[in-house]
Amino acid sequence: MTGTxxxxxxxxxxxLLTGLLAxxxxxxxxxxxxxxxxxxxxxxxxxxSPAAVSGEKKKLTLWFIDTGKRKELIEETVKEFxxxxxxxxxxxxxxPNDTYKTKLxxxxxxxxxxxxxxxxxGGWLKEFVNAGQVMDLTGRIDPENYLPxxxxxxxxxxxIYGAPLAMSLTLFFxxxxxxxxxxxxxxxxxxxxxxxxxxxxxxxxxxxxMANKTKWPGALWLIYLANRIGGSDIFTDAFERKGRGFDDxxxxxxxxxxxxxxxxxxxxxxxxxxxxxxxxxxxxxxTENAVMELQTSSYVTNVRSEMPGFEEKLGIFxxxxxxxxxxxxxxxxxxxxxxxxxxxxxxxxDEAVExxxxxxxxxxxxxxxxxxxxxxxxxxxxxxxxxxxxMNEYLQQAQFLQPFYDQTLPPExxxxxxxxxxxxxxxxxxxxxxxxQMEDAAKRIxxx
Amino acid sequence: xxxxxxxxxxxxxxxxxxxxxxxxxPALLVYAVYNIYPIFATFFYSLYEWTGIENTRTxxxxxxxxxxxxxxxxxxxxxNNILLVFASVLTQIPLGLALALLxxxxxxxxxxxxxxxxxxxxxxxxxxxILWMFIYNPTFGVLNRALADIGLASLQRSWLGEPSTAMWAxxxxxxxxxxxxxxxxxxxxxxxxxxELLEAxxxxxxxxxxxxxxxxxxxxxxxxxxxxxxxxxxxxxYFDLIYVMTEGGPDSATELMATYMYKQAFRQFSMGFxxxxxxxxxxxxFIVAATILSLDRYRARGGN
Numbered sequence: 001m002t003g004t005x006x007x008x009x010x011x012x013x014x015x016l017l018t019g020l021l022a023x024x025x026x027x028x029x030x031x032x033x034x035x036x037x038x039x040x041x042x043x044x045x046x047x048x049s050p051a052a053v054s055g056e057k058k059k060l061t062l063w064f065i066d067t068g069k070r071k072e073l074i075e076e077t078v079k080e081f082x083x084x085x086x087x088x089x090x091x092x093x094x095x096p097n098d099t100y101k102t103k104l105x106x107x108x109x110x111x112x113x114x115x116x117x118x119x120x121x122g123g124w125l126k127e128f129v130n131a132g133q134v135m136d137l138t139g140r141i142d143p144e145n146y147l148p149x150x151x152x153x154x155x156x157x158x159x160i161y162g163a164p165l166a167m168s169l170t171l172f173f174x175x176x177x178x179x180x181x182x183x184x185x186x187x188x189x190x191x192x193x194x195x196x197x198x199x200x201x202x203x204x205x206x207x208x209x210m211a212n213k214t215k216w217p218g219a220l221w222l223i224y225l226a227n228r229i230g231g232s233d234i235f236t237d238a239f240e241r242k243g244r245g246f247d248d249x250x251x252x253x254x255x256x257x258x259x260x261x262x263x264x265x266x267x268x269x270x271x272x273x274x275x276x277x278x279x280x281x282x283x284x285x286x287t288e289n290a291v292m293e294l295q296t297s298s299y300v301t302n303v304r305s306e307m308p309g310f311e312e313k314l315g316i317f318x319x320x321x322x323x324x325x326x327x328x329x330x331x332x333x334x335x336x337x338x339x340x341x342x343x344x345x346x347x348x349x350d351e352a353v354e355x356x357x358x359x360x361x362x363x364x365x366x367x368x369x370x371x372x373x374x375x376x377x378x379x380x381x382x383x384x385x386x387x388x389x390x391m392n393e394y395l396q397q398a399q400f401l402q403p404f405y406d407q408t409l410p411p412e413x414x415x416x417x418x419x420x421x422x423x424x425x426x427x428x429x430x431x432x433x434x435x436x437q438m439e440d441a442a443k444r445i446x447x448x
Numbered sequence: 449x450x451x452x453x454x455x456x457x458x459x460x461x462x463x464x465x466x467x468x469x470x471x472x473x474p475a476l477l478v479y480a481v482y483n484i485y486p487i488f489a490t491f492f493y494s495l496y497e498w499t500g501i502e503n504t505r506t507x508x509x510x511x512x513x514x515x516x517x518x519x520x521x522x523x524x525x526x527x528n529n530i531l532l533v534f535a536s537v538l539t540q541i542p543l544g545l546a547l548a549l550l551x552x553x554x555x556x557x558x559x560x561x562x563x564x565x566x567x568x569x570x571x572x573x574x575x576x577x578i579l580w581m582f583i584y585n586p587t588f589g590v591l592n593r594a595l596a597d598i599g600l601a602s603l604q605r606s607w608l609g610e611p612s613t614a615m616w617a618x619x620x621x622x623x624x625x626x627x628x629x630x631x632x633x634x635x636x637x638x639x640x641x642x643x644e645l646l647e648a649x650x651x652x653x654x655x656x657x658x659x660x661x662x663x664x665x666x667x668x669x670x671x672x673x674x675x676x677x678x679x680x681x682x683x684x685x686y687f688d689l690i691y692v693m694t695e696g697g698p699d700s701a702t703e704l705m706a707t708y709m710y711k712q713a714f715r716q717f718s719m720g721f722x723x724x725x726x727x728x729x730x731x732x733x734f735i736v737a738a739t740i741l742s743l744d745r746y747r748a749r750g751g752n
């Protein structure tokens with residue numbers, strides 16, 4: 001080879017090797033993060049100090065899913081925490097809901113979990129607890145700071161595994177103006193609801209919006225109807241195998257009422273193919289092509305960031321009673337979100353507990369209530385936001401808070417519950433068949 | 449003297465060999481670690497029952513595979529994959545070929561269309577999924593609105609919401625996304641056909657159709673085989689669009705093996721079972737690819 005050619009090929013070799021080393025190095029430190037597609041939605045890991053100079057700083061990672069105003073408030077709190085603790089650096093990463101559900105198990109399995117992570121308590125968190133991945137917080141945080149229903153959802157076998165920050169209540173969000181124009185009041189009974197449905201249907205307006213591609217919005221209907229028909233204990237009885245099963249007549253009747261609503265044309269067209277996260281149901285309310293939607297309380301946050309002008313028309317009412325049913329019309333379906341837990345593999349347990357207390361503190365909870373229209377799980381918060389005040393009232397009156405089924409059931413049954421419910425809405429399954437499938441699964445999985 | 453010459457030859461071959469290894473080495477290493485190893489690891493995991501989030505696993509042998517064979521949803525997803533294979537091969541490749549031929553013609557403005565036709569392939573899959581979700585929206589979407597405007601309102605459907613139409617709607621989007629790729633592939637293949645052959649045929653009075661079927665097509669067969677292998681394997685492995693557009697629903701109407709595997713692994717915490725699904729996919733794709741390629745070799749050798 002000539003001199004220049006030799007040089008050239010030498011340079012190429014060097015580039016190749018450096019490229020290889022760089023790729024390996026980058027991959028190594030990236031560790032548990034999943035490939036490019038699921039990078040966190042925020043532009044960069046917020047709240048990490050730009051010039052992390054000394055290697056002496058203790059590093060904590062926090063994974064959360066909150067968006068909009070809630071994300072800002074969390075990041076603010078993290079920053080305050082870092083200012084108060086100069087020796088601790090916190091990397092707070094926001095990950096969208098569905099991506100998060102994949103990312104966390106992968107991180108756990110890959111032995112590279114974040115120090116603090118979000119969950120909704122219940123069955124999903126229990127999976128991680130059973131796998132020995134969650135730190136026992138009993139004795140390290142004070143459960144008296146939190147609402148009993150909220151802290152209980154993260155307590156298993158008498159041990160506390162998470163601290164709650166906010167509650168999520170499921171209510172009807174509706175267009176007050178359209179109701180007024182038709183002289184309608186929020187329904188007290190299911191028959192009232194049917195009358196309202198008929199009124200709007202006659203005008204060619206879809207009464208109820210729903211985006212059920214991800215299956216959980218439809219499940220909200222099933223949970224409420226089962227509660228209103230079968231009483232507060234219907235789910236607990238079936239789940240804990242205490243007499244009634246998932247094939248109880250209450251569940252069958254629930255399926256029938258759902259299909260009655262579908263047959264009546266109560267819902268917008270093609271709801272089983274619409275995606276909630278990209279706003280495909282909310283757009284119906286914004287454009288006044290639908291009047292109401294049964295959803296979780298983050299609806300308010302969404303309206304505020306997507307169509308602030310709609311907020312003055314927005315009202316809320318609780319799920320009506322079903323005549324002849326055994327349930328209380330004050331019962332609420334809801335969950336706790338976020339619940340923050342600490343990984344059992346964290347290198348700095350004491351610091352992690354400090355951070356946990358900061359992000360489930362009364363101060364942050366108050367800010368959540370004031371700016372994000374959220375009902376919090378922390379005691380002692382005063383509500384000024386009009387929606388938060390209303391929701392808090394409903395919460396105070398409620399004697400029972402029914403958690404979402406898919407947060408409590410073991411994963412296989414949770415998926416079956418969502419699948420059968422979506423099939424009920426799509427009328428590809430009979431109410432009896434749906435109930436039977438759930439009971440068969442329960443016998444197989446829960447009767448151990 | 450001969451001994452010396454052969455020794456020198458051997459030394460040359462040895463040093464050449466080492467030289468080659470030095471260059472192939474890094475790439476081969478990366479390939480082995482990130483491609484070969486995971487295949488074996490997946491098969492290894494499929495023999496266990498494992499949640500994927502803890503360090504303990506239970507050995508269950510081939511029980512996951514037994515469960516797979518009985519599983520209705522897996523059968524449905526396999527059926528959907530096969531449907532996708534046929535739809536892809538029978539749509540994307542002929543369309544790609546048609547577009548490639550069109551691009552070759554001397555119609556004015558064709559160069560612009562080359563870019564335009566290629567655009568779908570450049571878009572990110574998620575962007576395409578969301579775009580088409582809005583197009584298929586039963587109330588606001590362009591498709592149903594257009595049908596109403598031309599008086600075919602009776603054909604309106606909730607495309608992604610009904611089990612009967614969902615799979616076809618998604619297949620249409622997939623074809624839209626990948627046809628440009630085959631257009632480019634076949635265009636390259638067409639470029640490899642010597643101009644003189646077609647000239648000679650034209651001079652001899654051959655009709656365009658005859659020259660296409662007798663000259664172009666036969667010479668395109670290697671490229672077409674490649675296209676078939678790519679399309680088939682791609683369809684057997686497909687995940688992206690279905691996951692974003694329908695998540696395998698409604699009611700498992702659009703479930704594919706890959707989406708089923710994903711749900712089992714990350715929603716149901718059944719990593720072992722998901723690994724079994726994954727291994728099945730690999731074996732299927734391998735068999736199909738091997739069959740197509742060996743059939744092609746058989747044909748290339750003139751049927752010997």
